[in-house]
Amino acid sequence: xSSTMWSVDEHLDDILGAVRPLEPIELQLHxxxxxxxxxxxxxxxxxxxxxxxxxxxxAVRVADVEGADEEFPAVxxxxxxxxxxxxxxxxxxxxxxxxxxxxxxxxxxxAGAEAxxxxxxxxxxxxxxxxxxxRAHGDAPEGAGGxxxxxxxxxxxxxxxxxxSDVKPGELALPAGSVIGPPxxxxxxxxxxxxxxxxxxxxxxxxxxxxxxAQPGEELTGGRxxxxxxxxxxxxxxxxxxxxxxxxxxxxxxxxxRATIEDQLIRADIVVTTGGVSVxxxxxxxxxxxxxxxxxxxxxxxxxxxxxxxxxxxxFGSIGPDHTPLLALPGNPVSAYVSFELFVRPxxxxxxxxxxxxxxxxxxxxxxxxxxxxxxxxRQFLRGTYDAxxxxxxxxxxxxxxxxxxxxxxxxxxxxxxxxxxAEPGTDTEVVLLR
Ligand code: AMP
Ligand code: MG
Numbered sequence: 001x002s003s004t005m006w007s008v009d010e011h012l013d014d015i016l017g018a019v020r021p022l023e024p025i026e027l028q029l030h031x032x033x034x035x036x037x038x039x040x041x042x043x044x045x046x047x048x049x050x051x052x053x054x055x056x057x058x059a060v061r062v063a064d065v066e067g068a069d070e071e072f073p074a075v076x077x078x079x080x081x082x083x084x085x086x087x088x089x090x091x092x093x094x095x096x097x098x099x100x101x102x103x104x105x106x107x108x109x110x111a112g113a114e115a116x117x118x119x120x121x122x123x124x125x126x127x128x129x130x131x132x133x134x135r136a137h138g139d140a141p142e143g144a145g146g147x148x149x150x151x152x153x154x155x156x157x158x159x160x161x162x163x164x165s166d167v168k169p170g171e172l173a174l175p176a177g178s179v180i181g182p183p184x185x186x187x188x189x190x191x192x193x194x195x196x197x198x199x200x201x202x203x204x205x206x207x208x209x210x211x212x213x214a215q216p217g218e219e220l221t222g223g224r225x226x227x228x229x230x231x232x233x234x235x236x237x238x239x240x241x242x243x244x245x246x247x248x249x250x251x252x253x254x255x256x257x258r259a260t261i262e263d264q265l266i267r268a269d270i271v272v273t274t275g276g277v278s279v280x281x282x283x284x285x286x287x288x289x290x291x292x293x294x295x296x297x298x299x300x301x302x303x304x305x306x307x308x309x310x311x312x313x314x315x316f317g318s319i320g321p322d323h324t325p326l327l328a329l330p331g332n333p334v335s336a337y338v339s340f341e342l343f344v345r346p347x348x349x350x351x352x353x354x355x356x357x358x359x360x361x362x363x364x365x366x367x368x369x370x371x372x373x374x375x376x377x378x379r380q381f382l383r384g385t386y387d388a389x390x391x392x393x394x395x396x397x398x399x400x401x402x403x404x405x406x407x408x409x410x411x412x413x414x415x416x417x418x419x420x421x422x423a424e425p426g427t428d429t430e431v432v433l434l435r
Pocket of ligand 1: 332
């Protein structure tokens with residue numbers, strides 16, 4: 001254990017200095033959601049792939065409808081339907097002078113046609129008004145014969161989406177470094193990509209320790225409490241973008257803990273433990289890991305004190321043949337959660353290759369009934385609720401690191417710097433937004 005205190009930033013820098021982005025793999029689109037692309041993706045087809053209609057209506061030649069109006073409609077012979085998904089008119093026919101083809105939105109513009117007249121501007125082949133026209137337009141295929149009266153003229157290419165008007169072959173669809181969100185998945189699918197090369201989601205194994213821990217659903221017998229950390233941290237890991245495995249509670253026995261960690265290494269890119277890192281007896285994580293040196297190379301887990309509250313005792317190092325990073329967090333639920341937010345979340349995001357490792361921070365006016373006190377020389381993280389409209393932040397609950405109900409009501413952390421010992425209401429404060 002180092003005798004000096006580490007600052008929050010030194011500890012985080014030490015962690016981030018040791019984690020490298022994971023090796024890229026080829027993933028199916030849905031599995032790539034939230035991941036960072038490592039290749040430039042170029043478009044190989046035009047989008048749209050062919051000229052197509054943006055309306056339900058009739059594909060016509062411009063000269064045939066020139067000057068058409070309600071009083072003197074252009075009367076055209078309907079020669080057939082072009083359905084979405086068809087290559088054009090049946091038999092490869094084209095639209096000739098005095099002719100029209102019925103088209104649905106997205107259907108290819110048939111050969112010979114220059115524009116589309118929306119069905120609302122026609123009688124829909126019914127001899128009636130626009131309402132009837134629109135009702136009749138859906139009828140297939142008998143609706144596609146006879147004549148159609150066109151009540152308005154159109155310009156060339158009207159209501160036509162040009163081939164390649166979205167993207168053209170050879171253009172860059174997404175540059176390397178893009179984060180794959182829903183619209184990016186949509187674009188990749190639209191250009192026909194089934195898989196992409198991305199950095200995978202890190203696999204995070206969460207292990208809680210403590211002989212006092214019972215699992216939710218079990219009966220609580222004397223002196224026991226429910227294991228909330230392994231649930232909260234597994235959820236937080238998932239929220240950060242990881243694939244998270246909750247191992248649950250291991251009793252305060254160093255050999256059992258060592259064996260459990262070794263068993264889990266096969267599926268871990270990071271191991272997170274909670275509890276057993278302070279200075280008391282039964283500090284199982286410290287006991288189990290202080291003595292473990294990484295077999296070949298720099299490694300082992302260093303237990304240190306961080307100038308923060310909550311979350312003073314922390315462990316960090318690497319373990320096993322692959323030097324898997326391990327973060328040992330304190331056991332108090334609020335300490336564990338705050339430590340996760342400050343140290344584990346950035347590490348997960350660094351493994352993913354993301355550029356934004358940290359939660360957004362804002363400045364807000366402290367809204368409180370009385371001054372908040374903060375220990376000298378320690379960066380304090382109090383739970384708060386942030387009001388974006390008012391630009392204020394209010395503390396919820398006290399500083400106690402066992403207050404899980406207050407934590408569940410908070411959406412922000414109020415940061416009181418090392419040199420602050422008292423913050424008056426109205427003070428301008430740093431706030432970490434948790435959502
Ligand atoms: P420790 O550092 O292991 O002594 O834990 C500090 C405090 O946090 C003790 O009051 C523990 O009972 C509590 N604690 C430890 N682990 C958990 C957990 N997984 N869930 C809820 N409370 C815990
Ligand atoms: Mg314990």
